[in-house]
Amino acid sequence: MNIRPQGPPRVEHTSKFGSDLRVSDNWLPDRTTLPSLSRRTLLKSSAALAGVGLGVAAAGTAGAAPGAGVVGFAHGVASGDPLPDRVIIWTRVTPSADALPGSGAGAAVALDWQVATDPVFDSVVRSGTVTADAASDHTAKVDVTGLKPATVYHYRFTARGGAVGGQVSPVGRTLTAPANDADLARLRFGVVSCSNWEAGFFSAYRHLAQREDLDAVLHLGDYIYEYGRGEYGGRNGAVRPTDPPHEIVSLADYRIRHAQHKTDPDLMALHARVPFIATWDDHESADNAYDGGAENHNPATEGDWASRKASSVRAYFEWMPVRPTGAGAEVTTYRRFRFGNLAEISMLDLRTYRDVQPAATAGHEVDSPDRTITGRAQMDWLTTGIVSSPTQWKVVGNPVMIAPTLIPPLDPKTTKALTDLIGVPQAGIPYGTDSWDGYAADRRRLYNAIADAGVDNTVFLTGDVHTSWACDLPLDAANYPAGPTIGTELVVPSVTSPNMDDSLGVPPRTASLAVEEAYKAVNRHIRYLDFDSHGYGVFEIAPAGSQMDWYYISDPIDPNATVRHGASFRVADGTQRTVPVGTPLDPAAHHPGA
Known part of the structure; x- marks a missing residue:
């Protein structure tokens, strides 16, 4: 998904895919648009709410990528997928x-x-x-x-x-990860997503690389973006131009774009410092991807989707320190990591198997039990893993938001006649249908499995929306806070990709403030929002509770950006509720591998 300002067109196993080494100099595809709410639409509609419904009152640098054409090791080193x-x-x-x-x-x-x-x-x-x-x-x-x-x-x-x-x-x-039977005092992870090259510099990566208390970095997707030059720079335009200049479609294109990212000095420093545990979202292939295509893919001008997806997957596994699961056309990134008796992390693939996104106004299509975001095999793997986990904490690396964000949350018992009459989804109208909101039956399956098994301490770590959220996950959003919750969700902002103030072209922390309050008022399980800041999260898991610290960089277009602590929320053991805390984690309290 994206919030793209409209601009000019432009291992268990290894796998082998077909090769296409042609590089076109003139990709100018027409756009086909799915009738769904993307992240761009979501934030634009939120801005409209801010302006009418709620009464809400830089030149970039350009040039070739560093290291381009240098003979030798121009792209650094990286590690990933640690096991014991x-x-x-x-x-x-x-x-x-x-x-x-x-x-x-x-x-x-x-x-x-x-x-x-x-x-x-x-x-x-x-x-x-x-x-x-x-x-x-x-x-x-x-x-x-x-x-x-x-x-x-x-x-x-x-x-x-x-x-x-x-x-x-x-x-x-x-x-390496601790032994499966190890009793641990704590774990800490850097958490990042959505690093658009043109939208700014990767200062968030630099500040994470300077920490000495991280066991790994979780990258939740959109490590690269597929757009051509000038298509997705945000308010500041193209701070630095992407290579190749056109939208990436072929295997050569995806390789070049991955290579460019690996020349960023801040990303190189972070890769050289700590192992990554990564999964993909949509921009590693194309915006709003699903099992048979993508919103940002036009077969008439960009060829067969299966070929494009295979090229993107092959380049991803070549250029990322990721251990694939599956083989051939079924290679995927969903896999699980265990860290002693304290935590298991299930990394999801929510693009390869999902049905096409429905329209936000598609009524009961959102509720259809025949539609899936995970695919049946992955859903079985996820639910079985969570309910049978031997660890205290169950963490899900979740590329798109699972918390319901609805207008308004409806109680199906008392509103059934109304929802049947006008065709509104049972839980309310979703803000966006590229997230789990567009696949309500799969979300119910997962929520019910967790609730029926009496599992606690499930935390979803999410990227994708370029903004920061702390959410409780109610079994019935309309009955929150009286009803039960099955877990929590902590969402990190983008490294650089445009968010609300960028999309609107307004100063940070102005128009978005009223929108954030409106979201929280309508969706009471949403405890914290920041729609403007860029940065990263530091997530700690400990026996007494887990905590997310949000850190925000001063300016994404400043290569020397500073960083500040933005907020912290804690989930105490056994509570399934997020609570604000004023003090971030002490970096000196954890020394991985010591």
């Missing part, structure tokens, strides 16, 4: 000046890799050789096994032979 005995390490080598990302050119290069317990590699514990060639866009990914749990490791790659022989990559630092 293994972790993925990643790099990309440019063996010659013509072997640019997406080019399909360049000789194969042997890379010797080492993993050590010290940063100068006096104590190497694992080593080997991997080949980087044009078939993988000269990326190299190793699933290093035989490691000790809850241990800090350092890793590097050395090129062997050719023009890059002897060159050594930057040194990366990573961390």
Whole structure:
């Protein structure tokens, strides 16, 4: 989803997809529009409410991506998907000046890799050789096994032979997960989403990289964006231009866009500092994607959706330190991570299997039991995992919001005659149908499974909407706060992607204030909102409770942006309720791997 200002057109297993190395210089597709409320529509409609219903009163830098054309290790190193005995390490080598990302050119290069317990590699514990060639866009990914749990490791790659022989990559630092039976005092994660290159600089990543208390970074999607230059810069225009200049459609296009992101110095620093646990949302392929297409995909001008999606998936797994599940056309990012007895994290894929988004005014279509956002297999995996988890906390890495945000929440028992008469969905009219609000039956299945099993301490961590939310998850929103809640949801803002003030072109914390209050008044389970700020979250899980701290950067178009603490909400053990707290977590209180 997006809030895109209208502008000019423009592992368990490995998998193999068809290759298309053509790069078009003139992608000017017509747009087909699904009759659904996207995030852009949501915030624009919210702004309209602010202006009429509620009485609400920079030049960017341009230039080539850093490191473009540099022979050697121009894209840094990264690690991800930590397990107690293994972790993925990643790099990309440019063996010659013509072997640019997406080019399909360049000789194969042997890379010797080492993993050590010290940063100068006096104590190497694992080593080997991997080949980087044009078939993988000269990326190299190793699933290093035989490691000790809850241990800090350092890793590097050395090129062997050719023009890059002897060159050594930057040194990366990573961390394995604790043993499954470990009793832990706490865990801490950086939480991020929605990093649009053109909309600003990735200062949020820099500030996270400076912390020393993170076990991993959870990236909840929209790591890249597919748009062409100038299509989605927000209020500030294109702060820095994307490559390639057109909308990305082919395998070469997706490779080039991923490569550009990997040259950002702040993102490179964060990847080199801490392992990522990532999943995709829609912009890794195309806006408002679903199982058979996307709002931002026109088959008449952009070709077959299955081919485009396969290209985006192949590039994603080449360029991301992610361990895929499934194989072939069924490769996916939904998977689970256990951190001792304290927590399990279930990362969802909410784009590959979902039905097309309904119109917000589609009435009972939203309630149809035949429609799904997860797909049946993933829903079974998710519900079974939550209700049978042996850990105290059940955390869900959730690409789109699950909390109901409705106009207004309706009590189906007392309003059935009205909803039947006028065709309103049973729970009320959703603000947006690209989220779980558009798939109410799947949400009921999940909520009921959690409630029927008496499971507590379920927390959904969410991105996508470019804004910050703390929500309780009521079984019946119309009966909140009297009725039961099945969990909580904590939503992080975008790293850079436009939010309300950007979309409206107004100063932060002006027009949005009344809208935030209106949302909370109509949806009482929404406890906190910030529609303007960019930044990240730091999420702690401890036996006594979990806590999210929201941190906001001063200005997304300032490459030297500062950061401030915005808000903190806590969920005490067994309560399923969010409560504001005034003090953020102490970074000195947690030392992962110590």
